[in-house]
Structure formats: structure tokens, C-alpha cells
Amino acid sequence: MQFAERLNNVETSAIRELFKLLGKPGIISFAGGFPDSAMFDVAGIRAATEAALTEEAGGALQYGATEGYQPLREQLAALMSAKGVTGVAPTDLLVTTGSQQALDLLGKTMISPGDKVIVEGPTFLATIQCFRLYGAEVISAPIDDHGVDVEQLEKLIAEHKPKLVYLIPTFGNPSGATLSLERRRKVLELAVKYQTLVVEDDPYGDLYFDAAPPPSLLALSFEVPGSREWLAHCGSLSKVLSPGLRIGWLVAPAELRDRAVMCKQFSDAHTSTFAQATAAQYLRAGHMPATLAKVRAVYAERARAMGAALQRELGDAVSFVAPQGGLFLWVKLTGARGQLQDANVLAQRAIAQGVAFVPGAPFFAQNPDVSTFRLSFATADVAKIEDGIARLGQALRAQA
Amino acid sequence: MQFAERLNNVETSAIRELFKLLGKPGIISFAGGFPDSAMFDVAGIRAATEAALTEEAGGALQYGATEGYQPLREQLAALMSAKGVTGVAPTDLLVTTGSQQALDLLGKTMISPGDKVIVEGPTFLATIQCFRLYGAEVISAPIDDHGVDVEQLEKLIAEHKPKLVYLIPTFGNPSGATLSLERRRKVLELAVKYQTLVVEDDPYGDLYFDAAPPPSLLALSFEVPGSREWLAHCGSLSKVLSPGLRIGWLVAPAELRDRAVMCKQFSDAHTSTFAQATAAQYLRAGHMPATLAKVRAVYAERARAMGAALQRELGDAVSFVAPQGGLFLWVKLTGARGQLQDANVLAQRAIAQGVAFVPGAPFFAQNPDVSTFRLSFATADVAKIEDGIARLGQALRAQA
Numbered sequence: 001m002q003f004a005e006r007l008n009n010v011e012t013s014a015i016r017e018l019f020k021l022l023g024k025p026g027i028i029s030f031a032g033g034f035p036d037s038a039m040f041d042v043a044g045i046r047a048a049t050e051a052a053l054t055e056e057a058g059g060a061l062q063y064g065a066t067e068g069y070q071p072l073r074e075q076l077a078a079l080m081s082a083k084g085v086t087g088v089a090p091t092d093l094l095v096t097t098g099s100q101q102a103l104d105l106l107g108k109t110m111i112s113p114g115d116k117v118i119v120e121g122p123t124f125l126a127t128i129q130c131f132r133l134y135g136a137e138v139i140s141a142p143i144d145d146h147g148v149d150v151e152q153l154e155k156l157i158a159e160h161k162p163k164l165v166y167l168i169p170t171f172g173n174p175s176g177a178t179l180s181l182e183r184r185r186k187v188l189e190l191a192v193k194y195q196t197l198v199v200e201d202d203p204y205g206d207l208y209f210d211a212a213p214p215p216s217l218l219a220l221s222f223e224v225p226g227s228r229e230w231l232a233h234c235g236s237l238s239k240v241l242s243p244g245l246r247i248g249w250l251v252a253p254a255e256l257r258d259r260a261v262m263c264k265q266f267s268d269a270h271t272s273t274f275a276q277a278t279a280a281q282y283l284r285a286g287h288m289p290a291t292l293a294k295v296r297a298v299y300a301e302r303a304r305a306m307g308a309a310l311q312r313e314l315g316d317a318v319s320f321v322a323p324q325g326g327l328f329l330w331v332k333l334t335g336a337r338g339q340l341q342d343a344n345v346l347a348q349r350a351i352a353q354g355v356a357f358v359p360g361a362p363f364f365a366q367n368p369d370v371s372t373f374r375l376s377f378a379t380a381d382v383a384k385i386e387d388g389i390a391r392l393g394q395a396l397r398a399q400a
Numbered sequence: 401m402q403f404a405e406r407l408n409n410v411e412t413s414a415i416r417e418l419f420k421l422l423g424k425p426g427i428i429s430f431a432g433g434f435p436d437s438a439m440f441d442v443a444g445i446r447a448a449t450e451a452a453l454t455e456e457a458g459g460a461l462q463y464g465a466t467e468g469y470q471p472l473r474e475q476l477a478a479l480m481s482a483k484g485v486t487g488v489a490p491t492d493l494l495v496t497t498g499s500q501q502a503l504d505l506l507g508k509t510m511i512s513p514g515d516k517v518i519v520e521g522p523t524f525l526a527t528i529q530c531f532r533l534y535g536a537e538v539i540s541a542p543i544d545d546h547g548v549d550v551e552q553l554e555k556l557i558a559e560h561k562p563k564l565v566y567l568i569p570t571f572g573n574p575s576g577a578t579l580s581l582e583r584r585r586k587v588l589e590l591a592v593k594y595q596t597l598v599v600e601d602d603p604y605g606d607l608y609f610d611a612a613p614p615p616s617l618l619a620l621s622f623e624v625p626g627s628r629e630w631l632a633h634c635g636s637l638s639k640v641l642s643p644g645l646r647i648g649w650l651v652a653p654a655e656l657r658d659r660a661v662m663c664k665q666f667s668d669a670h671t672s673t674f675a676q677a678t679a680a681q682y683l684r685a686g687h688m689p690a691t692l693a694k695v696r697a698v699y700a701e702r703a704r705a706m707g708a709a710l711q712r713e714l715g716d717a718v719s720f721v722a723p724q725g726g727l728f729l730w731v732k733l734t735g736a737r738g739q740l741q742d743a744n745v746l747a748q749r750a751i752a753q754g755v756a757f758v759p760g761a762p763f764f765a766q767n768p769d770v771s772t773f774r775l776s777f778a779t780a781d782v783a784k785i786e787d788g789i790a791r792l793g794q795a796l797r798a799q800a
Contacts (some may be wrong), residue, residue, distance in 0.1 A: 001597065002563075003659055004534070005512040010662070037458040046453045058437040059476045061642040097497055097646075097668040104667045107612070108533070113513075130666035133508070134404070163402075172466065197401065242461040244673035246497075254527045259403055262457045266530035267504045268497040285588035334408065 006113070009132040020286040028388035030306075030375040031356045033173065033327065037241050037379075039298060041282075041291045045242065052274075060277035066265045068095025068249070069276035076235070076249050077281035081288040082105065083206075085219045094257055094264065097271045098202055098237040099248030103127055105260040106164065106232060106250075107134040107201060122147050122330075122363030122372070124173045127166055136163070145321050147179030148173065150186040157194045162254055164197040164232075165355040169325025171204035172211045174363050174374035178324060186288070188221055191230035197256070198312040203236040203248075206292055208325035209300035218251060225312035229253050235280060236251075239327070240292055245275040296325075303329065307384050313393030327378040330360070333371045340396055343373040349395040355388045403742040405515070409532040427474040428788035431704075431756040433573065433727065435639050437779075439689045439698060441682075443649070445465040445642065448681035453672075460677035466665045466784055467651070468495025470674035475683035476635070476649050483606075485619045497671045499636040499648030500601055502526055504630060505660040506564065506650075507534040507668070508601060515563040518556055520548050520774070522603065522730075522763030524573045527566055536563070540766040545721045546578030547572065550586040557594045564597040564632075567592075570613045571604035571726025574763050574774035579723065581614040589619055592631035598627075603648075606692055608725035610698035618651060631655050637679055639727065640692055643673040696725075703729065705785045713793030727778040730760070733771040740796055743773040749795040755788045775799055 032231060043224065050061045059069065067073070080088050096102040103126070112137025119127060121140030128138050139160055143155045157165065169179035179187070191198040202219040214220075218233040232252040237245060240305035250260060264270070282288070306329055307322045317339040319351065320331045335341035343359040350357060360372025378389060452460045457594060459469065467473070473490035480488050496502040503526070511517065515534025519527060521540030528538050539560055541553045547569060557565065567587065569579035579587070591598040599618040614620075618633040631653040637645060664670070682688070706729055707722045717739040720731045735741035743759040750757060762773025780788060 001653070001656060003656075004510055004515075007509065007659060034463045036463045040457065040461045041458040042453055042461070046450070049449050050446070051440055053449070057442040059644075061440045061442070061644040063638075063643040100666070101668040108404065109407065110404055115404075126666055126669070133663065133666055150793065169787075187723045191403070238463075243463040243675070244459075244461040244677075246668060246670070246674075248670040253401065255401060256403075259407060262407075263533065265498070266410075266526055266533055267667065268501040268646060270645040270646070271528070272497070272675045274642070274646075274675050274678070275646075275672045278674070314769065317477070321444045 006133050006135060009135060010071070010129050016194055025349070027354050027356050028154055028380060028384050028390060028391065029356045030377070030380065032379055033360050034243060034377050035295070035327070040242055040286060041287060042063055044282055044285065044287040044291070045278065048285060049278040051275035051281040056277055060274050062273065064270045064273040064276070065175050066270045068093070068263050068271065069162060069273050069280060072247070072276040073278035075280045079288070081233070083219070084087070084215055087222060088218070088251055092251055094261055095252045095266070095271050095276060096248040096250055097268055098243070098246040099201065099234040100126060100130070101252040101264070101267070102234040102248050103130045103201070105263050107131050108195065108263045108267070109256060109259045110163050111136045116160045118153065118160065118162045118165045119365055120167060120172065120175070121367065122164065122174050122360060123365065124168060127201070128365045138365040142362055143175055143177055144182070147177045147183055147186070150183045150190070153187070154190055157190060157196055158179070164195060164199050166199045166201065168201045168204070168362065169201055169217060171207060173204070173326070174328050174330055174358070175358065176321065176323040176328045176330045178213050184217055184220055185224060187226040188217060188227035188231070188286060192224065192226040195230065197230055198327055199232045199234065201234045203239050204326040206240055207296060207299060207327070209296060209303065210217055210324065213325060232256060240295055241279065242289070243284065246271065247275060247279045247281055299327070299378055300386060302380070302382060302385055305382045306375060306377040309386050309389035313389050314396055317396055327376050329375045329377055331373050331375060335349060335371065341371045343370055346373065346395060349398050350392055353391040353395040355391040355395065401424070403712065406533050406535060409530050409535060427754050427756050428784050428791065429756045429778070430788060431758045432778065432779050434643060435695070435727070435778055436698070439695050440642055441687060444682055444687040444691070445678065446683065448680060448685060449514060449678040452677035452680040456677055460674050462673065464673040464676070466661050466670045467517060468493070468671065469673050469680060472647070472680035473675040475680050479683060480533055480635070483619070484615055485790055487622060488618070494650045494652070494657055494664065495671050495676060496648040496650055496664070497668055498638060498643070498646040499601065499634040500530070501664070501667070502634040502648050502650040503601070504529045505663050507531050507536070508663045508667070509659045510563050510597065511536045516559070516560045517563045518553065518560065519563045519764060519765055520567060520572065520575070521767065522760060523526065523566065523765065524568060525763055526544070527601070528765045529595050537545060538765040540690045540764055543575055544575055545577055547577050547583055548587070550583045550590070552627070553587070554590055555791060557590060558597055564599050566599045568601045568604070569617060570602060571607060571723065571728070573726070574603070574728050574758070574760065575730045576721065576723040576726055576728045577730070578613050584614055584617055584620055586625060588617060588624040588631070592624065592626040594629045595630065597630055597632060599632045602645065603639050606640055607699060608743050609696060609703065610724065614723060625636065632656060634653040638656035640695055641679065641688070645679055646671065647675060647679045661742070699727065699778055702780070702785055704780060706775060706777040706789060707785050709789035713789050714796055716797055727776050729775040729777055731773050731775060734789040735771065741771045746795060749798050750792055753791040753795040755791040755795065
């Protein structure tokens with residue numbers, strides 16, 4: 001069978017290799033990119049779906065508008081408004097089947113084969129692959145502890161004239177880094193200066209531990225004239241409420257949003273109205289603040305425990321910035337005093353010690369840094385984290 | 401903003417015009433392509449989601465495998481087995497976000513810009529648009545009362561060497577036509593002879609009124625050597641259980657299915673596990689046969705009422721074949737005795753009389769037949785059907 005040429009743009013063996021690491025029984029896994037199932041507010045979701053099937057069964061079970069179920073659009077607009085994003089009306093947002101679909105619709109709507117896009121190096125693996133499937137050449141912009149290097153970004157935009165720039169400005173995956181306020185303004189100014197679409201992927205912004213992060217690019221776009229017209233924002237309920245609902249959303253300039261709606265019509269017609277009505281009832285019932293507070297406290301404790309264990313068990317072999325939110329801790333093997341500096345080798349040894357994580361190289365669209373790796377602190381409790389990081393220390397010191 | 405070139409392949413004004421017809425208050429609508437909300441087994445679905453959240457909340461609310469939620473794959477394989485499709489294991493099928501996503505994944509996986517695909521003339525509008533978005537040139541094969549003309553189809557395959565042939569063999573949308581058993585075998589032989597993928601879209605096959613239709617292409621493929629390797633089958637729970645769950649599935653040869661899974665990973669990661677677990681519980685509880693019996697009886701009565709009313713009210717102005725299942729009645733304006741023969745004109749006059757339907761022309765990828773139109777008998781009760789068809793008769797006889 002002869003398949004579409006676009007499939008030649010995607011190399012999935014790296015992903016398959018990652019997945020192989022995850023399945024072994026008895027292993028302590030820091031490899032996942034998902035929230036802890038134990039955090040799900042099952043009672044609240046049960047009450048919400050019960051309410052949806054009692055009050056609006058016709059709407060919840062029937063075909064719905066491609067743009068999204070109106071009661072959910074209203075709740076999502078209110079959710080954003082409560083976070084300081086003013087001026088986004090319910091009709092300004094498109095409900096998507098997880099924020100992954102928002103990325104897919106942006107690819108379908110924007111990218112012709114051979115177009116360039118700029119992402120952070122490192123960034124979310126599925127974004128790189130998603131855009132490559134539409135024929136994009138993916139360029140990597142360097143980051144540091146404060147997010148993407150905006151001077152380098154400007155040079156790359158000027159040089160490559162990309163179709164879009166994709167960023168995870170807050171608690172990035174896998175980097176954990178958060179873009180500073182000053183750089184956020186600069187990114188919006190670059191969008192206007194170069195008439196280049198900036199995509200803000202923001203699944204983790206609510207998951208802060210102490211102080212709130214700087215305002216989202218979407219919130220700031222009201223202060224940077226013209227930037228609204230060059231900004232798309234992807235939101236998600238997956239990391240706090242439930243990934244299984246598959247509820248994300250896209251806020252974008254009208255001409256882009258209208259085309260994304262058209263593409264979505266032929267992608268999946270609409271997102272499950274059953275899930276949308278359930279999410280709308282959940283948000284309307286006012287459960288979200290308590291759920292968020294609980295999740296933040298638990299993940300904060302785990303992040304601190306993991307950071308402390310890393311310093312204790314691995315010492316100067318690693319460097320990292322203590323995360324202020326999100327799900328991930330991004331680690332660099334320093335190679336100090338001749339210690340191991342290849343995270344792929346460490347990953348193999350770690351499996352032998354009964355602990356799994358994801359090496360950093362596949363997260364780079366270009367110039368992979370093999371000394372990096374990603375740890376998720378979300379799904380293991382503190383005791384497991386301490387045990388797992390101790391095993392990681394043993395793996396580091398193990399003979400090859 | 402400069403959008404992707406693929407958007408230039410799709411003309412959506414026809415669709416938008418259709419939608420404008422649907423929204424007027426007080427109108428009797430035969431325009432929809434959806435089942436009657438009053439048929440939904442709300443109590444059964446409520447019990448199913450309650451069971452899912454009690455017994456398997458972790459699975460139902462967490463991220464899941466891209467291929468689908470295993471308990472649902474098992475139930476869907478059993479559902480097909482009960483219909484005589486032997487030899488499809490749970491792992492042979494991919495759960496999709498409605499069968500629309502199965503079409504999207506087939507397009508993404510198979511179609512490079514400039515590739516040709518063959519569809520029935522007329523066929524499902526969203527299929528034409530979906531494939532065109534991937535750059536397909538869509539060729540139309542003629543149909544008659546027994547489905548696609550297989551001699552013409554063979555000529556078109558030989559001439560155009562298409563990437564795939566897309567058919568709705570049973571109770572087609574919009575034609576209502578069902579491919580004969582003899583022609584089904586021939587289609588499978590053509591797939592093997594020309595090494596051409598045949599896509600069987602089968603959302604309506606369960607909705608038969610009296611005798612069961614001929615076996616699906618998938619069921620027959622076991623009897624036609626080699627045809628299994630050139631057949632993809634799209635199933636759906638939307639027309640009998642609920643469209644709002646967005647549960648469809650794709651059965652395809654392994655090399656195609658694996659690539660579709662890879663594409664789905666970057667399209668929406670996976671279909672809502674919340675909806676999948678609910679559907680699995682519903683099927684496992686054994687509610688489907690009773691639901692199906694109820695739906696068949698109601699739609700059969702409505703189809704007969706609509707056919708009788710058409711003969712009574714429009715007489716020799718129209719010709720049609722009484723549907724044996726599905727949701728649609730496909731009508732041709734004969735133009736007999738100088739009567740109106742343009743369904744677009746009739747649609748405008750019908751709106752003035754308070755009744756809506758969809759003109760047939762947009763359903764043709766090539767050579768639109770403007771004398772045709774589609775009536776759905778699914779969503780109006782018998783009294784409304786008789787009232788609506790009487791209005792249609794008045795519209796036919798109205799002065800321009």
C-alpha cells in the first residue's frame with residue numbers, strides 16, 4: 001500500500017523507544033506526562049454528568065455545533081476571565097478534543113509543506129511531530145531558565161520567516177521553565193513587528209505552587225497594541241480536571257478561528273457533547289477552585305521532595321532549577337568530576353535499577369542535548385519519589 | 401494572515417447555505433442528518449456512566465491508549481461478531497472520535513496532494529470536503545437504486561488509479577441506496593484486482609426496517625481472497641446510541657491501521673476515555689438490542705409515512721425508492737407535465753411554506769444533479785411528516 005508522502009516527515013521510533021520504558025512492572029516511573037489519577041474529583045464529575053443527563057440530555061447526547069457546546073464556551077470564557085483574561089467572549093473560543101487537537105487544527109490551517117515553524121528547544125514532542133505531519137520544517141530556538149531567548153528568537157524569525165512560533169511560556173514541557181514578564185512583552189512585540197503568529201500553549205499555567213506566574217501572553221496581549229491579531233492561545237482541562245474528558249480550547253483571531261472551525265468540521269465534527277456538558281456542569285457547580293488548591297498542594301510537595309532527593313542523591317552530577325509549578329523537573333547531567341553525561345545511558349541503567357524517566361534528546365527538534373532528561377513528579381508519592389531518586393543515584397554510580 | 405494552501409481546495413459556501421436553512425423557528429425540518437434525540441436511551445447511558453465512574457474512574461478519566469480503551473475495543477469486536485463479522489479481534493480496530501475522524505485519518509494517512517479518490521455521486525458531503533483538504537481530486541462514480549454502478553466504477557479505477565474508493569454501501573447518505581450482494585462481491589474483487597483500497601463507511605447498516613441488508617463488505621471480505629488487505633471499514637455508535645459520545649471505529653489492514661494510530665496520536669491523542677468507558681459499559685450491560693429494536697420500529701413507521709405522503713401530495717412530480725433502512729429518502733424531481741425540476745428553487749419555496757430540506761447538488765463531487773434532494777424522516781413524528789410533506793406539495797405548486 002502506498003501511503004501519503006507526509007508520513008515520511010515523521011520519525012516515531014524515538015517515541016516508541018520511550019513507550020517501551022514505561023510498561024515494566026514494579027518500576028517507579030517518572031516518565032509520564034500525565035496528572036495523578038488519585039487527584040481526580042470523581043464525585044464532582046459524577047455529579048456533573050448526572051446533572052447534564054438530567055437537565056440537558058438532548059444536548060449532551062446529540063450532535064452539537066463544531067465551535068463547541070455553548071454552556072461550556074460560557075464557562076471557559078468565565079474561567080479565563082477569572083484569571084485576568086478580559087475581553088474573551090464565549091464565541092471567541094473554539095472547544096477542541098484536548099489541546100492536542102488545537103495544535104492539529106493550527107497545523108492544518110496554517111502549514112503548507114515546506115513552511116517553517118519555530119519551537120523552543122526543547123519542547124513538547126507531539127507538537128514537533130504534529131507540525132511535521134503537515135510538512136513543516138521545525139526550527140529550534142534556544143531557551144534558558146527564563147524561557148525562550150528572545151534575542152535569538154528574533155534572529156530566527158527574521159532569518160526564517162516562520163508560519164508560526166510555538167511556545168509553552170509557563171512551566172514548559174519538558175523544561176519546566178517560565179518565560180519572564182519582560183520576555184513575554186517582547187514576544188508579543190515580535191509577533192506584531194514580524195506579522196508572525198505566536199501560539200501560546202498553556203496547559204500548566206494554573207498549576208503554580210506559590211506565587212502565580214506572570215500573566216499569560218493572552219492576558220498581556222491587551223497591553224501590546226496589535227498583538228491580539230497575531231496570537232493563538234491553547235487551553236486545557238486535562239492537567240487539573242481530567243485528561244479523559246478531552247476538553248481543550250483555542251482562542252485565535254477571527255479569520256484563523258473561522259478556518260480552524262471549518263477544518264474541525266471535517267476532523268471530528270465536534271468534541272463530545274457528553275464530555276462538554278459534563279465539564280460545563282462541573283465548572284458551573286464551582287468545584288474548580290477547591291480541586292485546583294488540592295492539586296497544587298500535592299504537586300508542590302512532590303516537586304520539593306524530588307528536588308531535595310536529587311541534591312542529596314546525585315549531588316554535583318546534576319543541575320536543575322527547582323520548578324515553581326507544572327508537572328516536570330528538567331535535569332542536566334553536568335559531567336562534573338568525570339561523572340556520566342549521557343542521559344540515554346543513564347536511562348538504560350535506571351531501568352535496571354527499577355526507575356524510569358524520559359531522556360531529553362527527543363524533545364529537541366534540532367541539536368539534541370543528550371545530557372538532559374525529564375522527570376515527572378506528578379504521579380509518584382513522596383516515599384516513591386525518594387525511593388526512585390535513590391535508585392537513580394545508584395544507576396548513576398553503577399558501572400557500565 | 402497567510403493560511404495553508406490546502407484551504408484553497410475546499411469551498412464551504414454550499415455548506416453554509418445549507419445550515420442557513422436549518423435554523424428558522426417554526427419550520428418543519430427534514431434537513432438534518434441526525435437521529436431523533438427522543439430515541440436516546442438516557443437511563444441506560446446514565447447507568448453506564450455511573451458504572452464507569454464507580455468501577456473504573458481511573459481509566460475513564462485518565463489519558464488512554466491512542467488505539468482505544470481496551471474494554472470498548474472488546475465490546476465493539478463482539479458487536480461486529482454478533483453481526484457476522486468473524487475474525488476481527490479487539491486489537492484489529494482503532495477507536496475514533498466519531499467515524500468522521502476515521503475519514504480524517506484515512507485522508508491524512510493515504511492522500512498526498514494531487515492523488516485521486518473515487519466516491520459515489522452523490523455521497524456524504526463531509527467526506528468530499530475532508531479528502532479535498534488533504535489535496536485529493538475527488539472523482540464521482542454513478543449510482544442507481546442498487547448502489548454504485550460497478551462497471552462504471554471499474555472503468556474509473558482503471559483510468560484514474562485512485563488512492564482509495566469510498567462507499568456507503570448500506571442505506572447510503574444521501575441516496576438511501578443499498579449495494580446488492582452481487583455488486584458487493586464485485587467491489588471486493590476490484591479492490592484485489594487493482595490493488596486499490598476500498599473504504600466502507602457503515603454508520604446506518606444496523607438501521608434496517610424489515611429484512612437485514614446484505615452482509616457488509618467487511619463480513620464478505622472473508623469470502624473474497626485477498627480483499628481483506630484492501631479494505632477499511634468505518635463503524636459508528638452515533639446513529640443508534642448517541643452522536644454526542646463521538647464513538648466511531650476503524651478496521652483496516654495492519655500497516656494502514658498502525659499509521660492511522662500514529663496520525664491519531666498527533667490529532668487528538670485519543671478519543672475521550674470518559675465517553676469510551678461509558679459506551680463500553682452500555683454495550684456490556686446488553687442494552688443495545690432493545691434500543692436498536694425501538695429505533696428501527698420508529699424510523700420504519702416514519703419512512704413509510706413519508707413515502708405515502710410524498711406519493712399522495714407530490715404524485716408524478718417526484719420519483720423515489722422507498723427506503724429499507726437508514727435515515728434518508730432521496731427524491732428526484734421528474735419534471736413531468738412541466739412541473740418544477742430544480743430542487744434549489746423548490747428549497748427556497750419550501751422555506752416560505754415552512755418546511756426545510758437539503759437540495760441534492762452539493763452531495764455530488766462532480767456533475768451535480770439539481771433535480772435531486774434529500775429528506776430525513778428521522779426527527780419528525782408522523783403528524784409532522786404529513787404536515788411537512790403537504791407543505792412541500794404546496795411549495796411545488798406555488799407560483800415562482
